[in-house]
Amino acid sequence: xxxxxxxxxxxxxxxxxxxxxxxxxxxxxxxxxxxxxxxxxxxxxxxxxxxxxxxxxxxxxxxxxxxxxxxxxxxxxxxxxxxxxxxxxxxxxxxxxxxxxxxxxxxxxxxxxxxxxxxxxxxxxxxxxxxxxxxxxxxxxxxxxxxxxxxxxxxxxxxxxxxxxxxxxxxxxxxxxxxxxxxxxxxxxxxx
Amino acid sequence: xxxxxxxxxxxxxxxxxxxxxxxxxxxxxxxxxxxxxxxxxxxxxxxxxxxxxxxxxxxxxxxxxxxxxxxxxxxxxxxxxxxxxxxxxxxxxxxxxxxxxxxxxxxxxxxxxxxxxxxxxxxxxxxxxxxxxxxxxxxxxxxxxxxxxxxxxxxxxxxxxxxxxxxxxxxxxxxxxxxxxxxxxxxxxxxxxxxxxxxxxxxxxxxxxxxxxxxxxxxxxxxxxxxxxxxxxxxxxxxxxxxxxxxxxxxxxxxxxxxxxxxxxxxxxxxxxxxxxxxxxxxxxxxxxxxxxxxxxxxxxxxxxxxxxxxxxxxxxxxxxxxxxxxxxxxxxxxxxxxxxxxxxxxxxxxxxxxxxxxxxxxxxxxxxxxxxxxxxxxxxxxxxxxxxxxxxxxxxxxxxxxxxxxxxxxxxxxxxxxxxxxxxxxxxxxxxxxxxxxxxxxxxxxxxxxxxxxxxxxxxxxxxxxxxxxxxxxxxxxxxxxxxxxxxxxxxxxxxxxxxxxxxxxxxxxxxxxxxxxxxxxxxxxxxxxxxxxxxxxxxxxxxxxxxxxxxxxxxxxxxxxxxxxxxxxxxxxxxxxxxxxxxxxxxxxxxxxxxxxxxxxxxxxxxxxxxxxxxxxxxxxxxxxxxxxxxxxxxxxxxxxxxxxxxxxxxxxxxxxxxxxxxxxxxxxxxxxxxxxxxxxxxxxxxxxxxxxxxxxxxxxxxxxxxxxxxxxxxxxxxxxxxxxxxxxxxxxxxxxxxxxxxxxxxxxxxxxxxxxxxxxxxxxxxx
Numbered sequence: 016x017x018x019x020x021x022x023x024x025x026x027x028x029x030x031x032x033x034x035x036x037x038x039x040x041x042x043x044x045x046x047x048x049x050x051x052x053x054x055x056x057x058x059x060x061x062x063x064x065x066x067x068x069x070x071x072x073x074x075x076x077x078x079x080x081x082x083x084x085x086x087x088x089x090x091x092x093x094x095x096x097x098x099x100x101x102x103x104x105x106x107x108x109x110x111x112x113x114x115x116x117x118x119x120x121x122x123x124x125x126x127x128x129x130x131x132x133x134x135x136x137x138x139x140x141x142x143x144x145x146x147x148x149x150x151x152x153x154x155x156x157x158x159x160x161x162x163x164x165x166x167x168x169x170x171x172x173x174x175x176x177x178x179x180x181x182x183x184x185x186x187x188x189x190x191x192x193x194x195x196x197x198x199x200x201x202x203x204x205x206x207x
Numbered sequence: 208x209x210x211x212x213x214x215x216x217x218x219x220x221x222x223x224x225x226x227x228x229x230x231x232x233x234x235x236x237x238x239x240x241x242x243x244x245x246x247x248x249x250x251x252x253x254x255x256x257x258x259x260x261x262x263x264x265x266x267x268x269x270x271x272x273x274x275x276x277x278x279x280x281x282x283x284x285x286x287x288x289x290x291x292x293x294x295x296x297x298x299x300x301x302x303x304x305x306x307x308x309x310x311x312x313x314x315x316x317x318x319x320x321x322x323x324x325x326x327x328x329x330x331x332x333x334x335x336x337x338x339x340x341x342x343x344x345x346x347x348x349x350x351x352x353x354x355x356x357x358x359x360x361x362x363x364x365x366x367x368x369x370x371x372x373x374x375x376x377x378x379x380x381x382x383x384x385x386x387x388x389x390x391x392x393x394x395x396x397x398x399x400x401x402x403x404x405x406x407x408x409x410x411x412x413x414x415x416x417x418x419x420x421x422x423x424x425x426x427x428x429x430x431x432x433x434x435x436x437x438x439x440x441x442x443x444x445x446x447x448x449x450x451x452x453x454x455x456x457x458x459x460x461x462x463x464x465x466x467x468x469x470x471x472x473x474x475x476x477x478x479x480x481x482x483x484x485x486x487x488x489x490x491x492x493x494x495x496x497x498x499x500x501x502x503x504x505x506x507x508x509x510x511x512x513x514x515x516x517x518x519x520x521x522x523x524x525x526x527x528x529x530x531x532x533x534x535x536x537x538x539x540x541x542x543x544x545x546x547x548x549x550x551x552x553x554x555x556x557x558x559x560x561x562x563x564x565x566x567x568x569x570x571x572x573x574x575x576x577x578x579x580x581x582x583x584x585x586x587x588x589x590x591x592x593x594x595x596x597x598x599x600x601x602x603x604x605x606x607x608x609x610x611x612x613x614x615x616x617x618x619x620x621x622x623x624x625x626x627x628x629x630x631x632x633x634x635x636x637x638x639x640x641x642x643x644x645x646x647x648x649x650x651x652x653x654x655x656x657x658x659x660x661x662x663x664x665x666x667x668x669x670x671x672x673x674x675x676x677x678x679x680x681x682x683x684x685x686x687x688x689x690x691x692x693x694x695x696x697x698x699x700x701x702x703x704x705x706x707x708x709x710x711x712x713x714x715x716x717x718x719x720x721x722x723x724x725x726x727x728x729x730x731x732x733x734x735x736x737x738x739x740x741x742x743x744x745x746x747x748x749x750x751x752x753x754x755x756x757x758x759x760x761x762x763x764x765x766x767x768x769x770x771x772x773x774x775x776x777x778x779x780x781x782x783x784x785x786x787x788x789x790x791x792x793x794x795x796x797x798x799x800x801x802x803x804x805x806x807x808x809x810x811x812x813x814x815x816x817x818x819x820x821x822x823x824x825x826x827x828x829x830x831x832x833x834x835x836x837x838x839x840x841x842x843x844x845x846x847x848x849x850x851x852x853x854x855x856x857x858x859x860x861x862x863x864x865x866x867x868x869x870x871x872x873x874x875x876x877x878x879x880x881x882x883x884x885x886x887x888x889x890x891x892x893x894x895x896x897x898x899x900x901x902x903x904x905x906x907x908x909x910x911x912x913x914x915x916x917x918x919x920x921x922x923x924x925x926x927x928x929x930x931x932x933x934x935x936x937x938x939x940x941x942x943x944x945x946x947x948x949x950x951x952x953x954x955x956x957x958x959x960x961x962x963x964x965x966x967x968x969x970x971x972x973x974x975x976x977x
Contacts, residue, residue, distance in 0.1 A: 027438050029426030029456050031842035032858045036295040039854060040279050043247060046857060047969025061867070061901040062466050066459035102243045125242040136248060149281065151292045151431050152438035 030068030034146035077187030256777025260700035310696035340743035363733035386631035395559035401799035412436025417541035426456035478516030482531035490570025500808020540576030553939025553948035573787035657687035659847030684920030703732030853972035871899035894960035
């Protein structure tokens with residue numbers, strides 16, 4: 016069984032939000048809510064500066080803290096490792112929202128919890144997630160971690176540096192950040 | 208019916224029912240288990256090819272349609288613009304089509320009101336078109352056909368800046384994409400290489416190893432293919448140098464940032480020439496084979512050392528020298544792209560000449576990793592009788608305006624004000640006021656934002672007030688639209704055909720703009736409006752085609768294709784001739800200057816009284832307590848066109864004034880404070896949020912262009928952020944290209960403004976969902 020994951024090359028990302036807009040339209044995310052957003056951090060003193068653009072979304076953790084806390088089984092992990100929500104089963108109790116260390120979930124106006132699904136419906140048609148396909152900087156890679164020839168395996172192999180968000184949580188994120196800025200980059204922020 | 212529509216109908220109808228039922232309905236609506244909708248892609252989805260119009264890059268796109276509505280727009284692989292990807296603006300363009308604030312019916316200004324009062328009555332298309340045609344004929348009788356000007360922008364400008372004005376015989380047709388955008392780079396390229404740059408910059412991104420950007424805001428400017436090329440180059444290991452007074456997004460990606468003093472770029476470029484020549488690291492073979500005037504150039508720059516430039520530019524001489532050496536080491540796979548918006552200080556054609564000369568010394572024009580040589584696609588015009596005048600507007604496609612006007616017609620009203628054969632939109636405002644050199648009494652404005660693109664808004668308003676006829680053809684009730692005598696609501700690009708879109712490119716191509724849904728409300732496509740006007744203006748012989756399909760089919764048949772074929776694949780790609788070696792293999796010379804050479808030294812300029820080699824000139828300096836006003840782009844907005852787009856406004860809802868952190872501290876300001884901006888002519892704009900940052904020099908401030916709409920009909924855009932264009936009351940005319948240098952405006956920050964109160968975008972967006 017595949018282990019699906021995503022990587023974002025922060026050296027390439029310009030924070031243009033093409034991915035965020037693609038996500039909103041593909042998944043009809045209500046106005047004011049986001050499955051995917053961009054965090055911009057700036058650091059340094061003129062003229063020695065760093066700006067990092069970092070798209071954030073559900074990390075589809077290998078040990079997702081959101082799954083065991085769900086009382087109805089609405090939140091579950093597929094065999095390919097995608098964390099999904101069955102809105103028919105969701106009672107919007109919010110346990111998963113509180114359990115997620117990454118604030119990746121929100122209450123959908125139609126009465127259930129929602130978040131990034133890796134565009135599972137597109138994967139079924141053999142297509143890439145909408146954010147991956149549309150990115151004009153080609154900063155996103157997606158695929159099977161167990162397949163050494165997949166886009167993601169190649170991207171991870173070629174990266175100078177790989178980070179995940181809050182590794183100390185032990186969640187085993189499957190959203191990897193590649194090549195974050197050398198100075199004042201992701202690791203330093205994580206260490207804080 | 209989709210579930211959401213059903214819910215909407217239910218909740219809309221409950222108000223008319225008894226209270227009990229209403230509560231019951233609301234309880235039902237609140238039941239989370241009952242409200243899971245079918246996603247749009249679950250049912251039957253059809254796809255159609257068309258071309259995007261949310262900026263003027265014009266990507267080929269695929270529209271996904273379900274239940275007669277467009278839900279998604281994506282790029283497609285076969286189109287050389289989108290290559291299967293799409294920027295945020297292109298994707299979110301759907302929201303404009305479904306924007307309830309759109310113009311819905313033809314409108315005629317109420318009798319007895321003044322322009323700008325904004326009072327209108329609805330009219331039929333016949334009444335509105337008859338009104339316009341009658342007035343145009345009157346103006347023609349009293350003043351001549353040239354007295355009606357045509358301003359147009361977008362794919363539909365082919366009808367309103369070219370076809371109709373040429374048939375009507377007005378040389379006063381202008382596009383803002385010329386003199387308030389690209390004219391310096393196009394003119395300089397024409398007089399250096401003998402070729403323009405064109406709307407799709409011929410940068411060989413994928414092959415380059417060293418990129419130097421001068422205030423070229425890739426990343427903040429999300430021209431799709433350009434961003435792709437930039438990113439691919441960097442992924443392949445290309446080095447990046449960014450010259451900018453501001454630590455832009457591109458600067459954040461750079462290996463070297465040169466925070467140059469604004470207005471001094473020409474000095475930097477000349478110093479690079481100096482290093483390349485004095486250290487003998489330019490491309491000898493290339494220069495000997497292709498260029499003219501090297502000796503004069505060498506003599507000209509011999510004292511323009513990095514030390515000389517360092518004093519002017521506020522950069523380090525060794526850094527200047529190092530970058531020149533690195534460029535030479537990577538040449539010819541090293542390039543300084545020309546950028547796009549190049550009307551900065553008024554001496555802009557000369558700055559662009561200096562930029563091209565550095566590129567020439569690197570030997571990169573027509574070589575892999577430098578500039579490729581673009582080619583226009585093979586396409587034949589519709590066989591209409593010859594127009595009385597050649598289309599005059601030119602454009603960023605680089606075609607240039609007509610160089611001559613038939614002797615029986617008057618030349619354009621801006622003739623003689625500058626050297627190049629382009630029309631300058633801002634120079635056609637003055638004749639509307641002064642009547643000199645002759646009066647302009649009518650204006651047909653198609654998609655040009657008169658108050659957010661042309662500098663000196665008070666002058667533009669005075670000119671509009673003076674006209675006998677002012678017509679606005681637009682999609683949205685922009686502020687300038689609500690000044691017109693007649694307002695014609697155009698269908699959005701998703702609802703209409705336009706003329707074929709041909710792009711000069713490495714692989715020349717033709718793409719189809721076609722309607723993917725029917726026009727909403729009482730809007731009509733531009734081609735239909737132009738034709739209906741033409742018929743009323745006794746120009747039937749030019750509009751012998753019954754409808755657009757016939758027009759397009761005729762053009763496509765002539766090149767061995769057909770409308771059906773193009774509908775099936777969206778884009779026709781042809782073969783190009785990108786490199787010098789391809790030209791030489793056919794015994795052809797791409798340098799079509801007067802001398803047939805790459806002209807480092809321009810005899811033509813000398814004869815016209817201009818410097819034959821670029822000279823650094825100091826620009827106007829800021830008055831005391833003022834900062835130079837710089838401006839740029841947001842990745843999610845196109846000029847002043849997208850600030851009523853709910854989805855894009857969710858991503859970026861207002862601009863801020865960037866000011867150096869230490870300067871802000873001295874003014875007692877911090878990020879999040881609100882201020883007014885007051886320019887050198889005491890024009891005030893705002894309130895606008897302060898962004899106190901390390902990312903900008905102390906002598907300038909910066910804001911994103913396009914915010915600060917004052918149109919009440921734009922429910923989302925109205926009064927969010929501030930307008931740079933309102934603060935650009937001054938411009939410096941480039942005497943060569945006719946460009947309006949916009950960066951000689953200066954502002955003070957006036958503390959104490961209060962944050963404006965606005966409804967949340969998300970709340971406003973609820974009414975606008977698909």
